Structure formats: structure tokens, C-alpha cells
Amino acid sequence: MTHPSSAPSDTGRHSGSHRPDGSDGPDPRRWKALAVCLVAGFMTLLDVSIVNVALPSIEKGLGASPSDLQWVVSGYALTFGLVLVPSGRLGDATGRRRMFVAGVVVFGVASLLCGLATTSSLLVAARLLQGIGGGLLNPQVSGLIQALFHGRERAKAFGLLGATIGISTAVGPIAGGVILSLLGADEGWRWIFVVNLPVAVAAVVLALRWIPAHARAEGEQDGGGADGARRRRTDLDPVGVGLLGAGVLALLLPLVESGRGGGSSTVPGWVAAVGAGLLGVFVLWEHRYSARGRTPLVDLGLFALPGYASGAVVATVYFSGFTGIFFVLTVYLQQGLGYSPLLAGLAVTPFAGGSAVMSAVGGRLVTRFGRSLVTWGLVLVVVGLVATDLVLSSVQGPATGWWAALPLLVAGLGSGMVISPNITLTLAEVPVRRAGTAGGVLQTGQRIGTAAGIALVGTVFFAHLRHDPADAAAVSLRVATGLVVLSLLASLADVWLRRRSDQQGRA
Structure with a gap:
């Protein structure tokens, strides 16, 4: 998510936002659309911290190892981060509402799988999927704000987004503690995840109703008509995505797995060196990709x-x-x-x-x-x-x-x-x-x-x-x-x- 102060000021322009069909005047659905975006964003960011208080209960309920507990937390953050940049590109190419809804659906399904997990391995896998859902929808939030708001309204919208980020971090541990206190430590941890389901369902329904299907930020151009549109759909740098993801995973695996057992890692240390090498190849690939006139995953x-x-x-x-x-x-x-x-x-x-x-x-x-x-x-x-x-x-x-x-x-x-x-x-x-x-x-x-x-x-x-x-x-x-x-x-x-x-x- 982008901080409010980083949003363009659009000084000198009117204080409303253009309608998604390109006509003048503010879109009447913009504040309702923003509310849906903020609630969904709050839900995904809350899951970064809410799970911490449930770790001892998860350890007891599923017999989770220290390494499993680390993956429950860090795995979510990892897949969340790895998906952000490519999902933002997909949102630009295929439509932000479409990607937003897809992200909410993935997050909701993954939350259900977390709540139903019968082993720690299944819980870790569901958390990885949950992180992917969060990474899919979050870039669309800032993109939609840029598309639907201008001037002072845009600054206000980004301000609300910043407040959402801060509040979600603050209330996460308390919310998790309240749920476990009300429903018991043995099974209450499951409801920390299942509680996301009604929010996700409501977000999908209201997003389809209030978020414009085609919203473009000021300054975004077609990039060459039909050819430009086709290029945006295909120029997603899949090699860059693969190199970045593989490199980061290889770097982290030995470190996370060292928490299993008596501190000895089940993954050899040389895997981290391979990860560093893959990241070096990623940088070279991005240079080459950009030199060929393509749009790289990361603009170096x-x-x-x-x-x-x-x-x-x-x-x-x-x-x-x-x-x-x-x-x-x-x-x-x-x-x-x-x-x-x-x-x-x-x-x-x-x-x-x-x-x-x-x-x-x-x-x-x-x-x-x-x-x-x-x-x-x-x-x-x-x-x-x-x-x-x-x-x-x-x-x-x-x-x-x-x-x-x-x-x-x-x-x-x-x-x-x-x-x-x-x-x-x-x-x-x-x-x-x-x-x-x-x-x-x-x-x-x-x-x-x-x-x-x-x-x-x-x-x-x-x-x-x-x-x-x-x-x-x-x-x-x-x-x-x-x-x-x-x-x-x-x-x-x-x-x-x-x-x-x-x-x-x-x-």
C-alpha cells in the first residue's frame, strides 16, 4: 500500500475524480468503493499480527514444531510480498476490480482452509495461499484510489488508507486475544481465520456493485491502442517473477528450517548461496529485459x-x-x-x-x-x-x-x-x-x-x-x-x- 503523503497532489485540478467512463465529474460510487477497499485491506493486514497470540494454541492443537510456527507467520508475509509487484502489473493490464475480487476470493478460501487444517503442514500451506490472496488485492487498493480520486479528495483517501494500516497493526494482538478468550484456546485459534469469511463474501458482493469495472488513474494511457493493450497483457516478465521468488525462497529456507528440532536445519546452507546467485541473475535479467524495450518486473x-x-x-x-x-x-x-x-x-x-x-x-x-x-x-x-x-x-x-x-x-x-x-x-x-x-x-x-x-x-x-x-x-x-x-x-x-x-x- 502507498502512504497518503506519497500520492500525487494534482494541484491546480478540480477536487473530484473522473468517472470511470472518462466523462467529467466525480464518480458517485467512489467513497463506497473506497470503504470496500479499506475493509478488505484491513482484513489482510490484520492477519499479519493477529495470529501471533494464537501460536501457542496452534502448537498445542496441531503439534506444530518451532519451524512450523515460524512458517505460519513468515510464510504469509513472504508470499504476500512476492505477489505484490506482479499482481499490480496484472491489475493494470486486466482490470483492478477483477484482480481485487480475485484476491479477496483467494484470501477467503485460504482462510477457511486455515480454520479447517488438521495438520501443521496443511496450515502452513493454507497460510502461504492466504498471503497470495493478500498480495493480489492490496496493490489494487492504491491503484483504485489513484483512479477514483483527485486533488484534496485523493489526499484524504490516502490518509484513510494510512490510518487503516496503523489501526490494523494495533488491534491485531487484541483481536486475537479476545477471540481465543471467548472461544477457548484449544479451538479458538481456528476462528481467528474463519472470521474472515463473512467479511470476504461481503467484500466480493459490494466490490462488484460499487467498484467501477474499468478505472484508470490520471496519466495512464492506452500505450498504442490495441497493440499497446496486447503488450500490457503479455509483458508481465514471468521469468523475472520466477527468479525473484526462487531466489528469496532459497535464501530464507535454511534460516527458517534451522528452527526445527535442536536448531539443526533440514536444508543445507549452500541453498542460501544458490538463492543469492538467483537474485544476481534476476538483476541481470531485469537489465536485459529493460534494454530490449520491455517492462521489467522491477524497474531498476x-x-x-x-x-x-x-x-x-x-x-x-x-x-x-x-x-x-x-x-x-x-x-x-x-x-x-x-x-x-x-x-x-x-x-x-x-x-x-x-x-x-x-x-x-x-x-x-x-x-x-x-x-x-x-x-x-x-x-x-x-x-x-x-x-x-x-x-x-x-x-x-x-x-x-x-x-x-x-x-x-x-x-x-x-x-x-x-x-x-x-x-x-x-x-x-x-x-x-x-x-x-x-x-x-x-x-x-x-x-x-x-x-x-x-x-x-x-x-x-x-x-x-x-x-x-x-x-x-x-x-x-x-x-x-x-x-x-x-x-x-x-x-x-x-x-x-x-x-x-x-x-x-x-x-
């Missing part, structure tokens, strides 16, 4: 734009760090300290709530402070995580959650100064015609970072869990903190390079 020229490459690095590394925090704390609080799923969800709420609140404030401050705002946000996250580590190391028993609340709130407030402002700064120099691709690539990096981070942090956590749960939580939290520190160093380097460039320009 984006990384030459000011601030894009550095912002993408900050986002990817940061997501690899902070998402593992929820995974570790919700499992530790339940298995190590005997918290109920609801209390575990409430215990991590200060981080998510602080992040959601500060995201709205950070969006207004980013134009004034720029990259410095992101850098100071990362500093706050590191300070909050270090303080949380001190709490886990010195406080034992049920009071741990209370003592950790303030440090987690500080870290969450810092996180709100990082995610949304970083997206705004990263996409600031991207031309409107490349905004969709740029946003898709950026979010893909975030999802891959999420999957890799949970795999790494989860492996460390489960390797220490059998010896000392408190030590396992503290050590894995330090790994997550280290990843955030790497993101901070990348942001500091970007600030230094920008100031150096400004000084050279003035000289």
Missing part, C-alpha cells in the same frame, strides 16, 4: 532516484527487526509467564498503539524535518527496545508486562516516526507514472524483510527456549534490536550523504 531505474534506494534499505531492514518483537513477546508471555492470549495481546499493545498514533503526527512533520525525523524515530525505537530488554532480564513473573509497557510505548512512538515518514520520503521523487511500481517494490521489500526477520529472530528464540524462556526472549530481542540499529545506520548514512550533496551544491 527507480533505485537511481534521489532517496529511493536508501529509503528502501531503511524500510526492509527495519521491518526485519521490529516485526519479530511481536512474535517473540506474545509467545514468551504465554509459554514463559503463563499469560492468557488476551493478556499477551494487551501487553504488546503499547508498541502498536504508540505507532498508530505517531504515524498520524509523523505524516504532518515529515515535510518539516525530512530524513532527520526518521533517524530520531529509529533512535527512540532502539532506546525503547534496550529498556524492554532490561525489563525482561530483571523482572520475572506476571508483573513483566506492566514493567515493559512504558519501554514498548517509547519504541512504538519511535516506530510511528519511521514507517509512514520513510515511505513519504522514499517516494517523494518518484514520477506519477512510476508511483504504483515504486510503491509495490517498496512494500515487497518490507514483506521480505518481515519474513526474514521473523525467521532469524524466531530461530534464535526457539534455540534458547528449552533452556530458559526469559533468556530466550532477551537474546532474540537483542537480535531484533541489532537489526533496528542497522536500519538506523542506513538512515544516518542517508542524512550525511544528503547534507554533503547540499554543501557541494551550494559550493
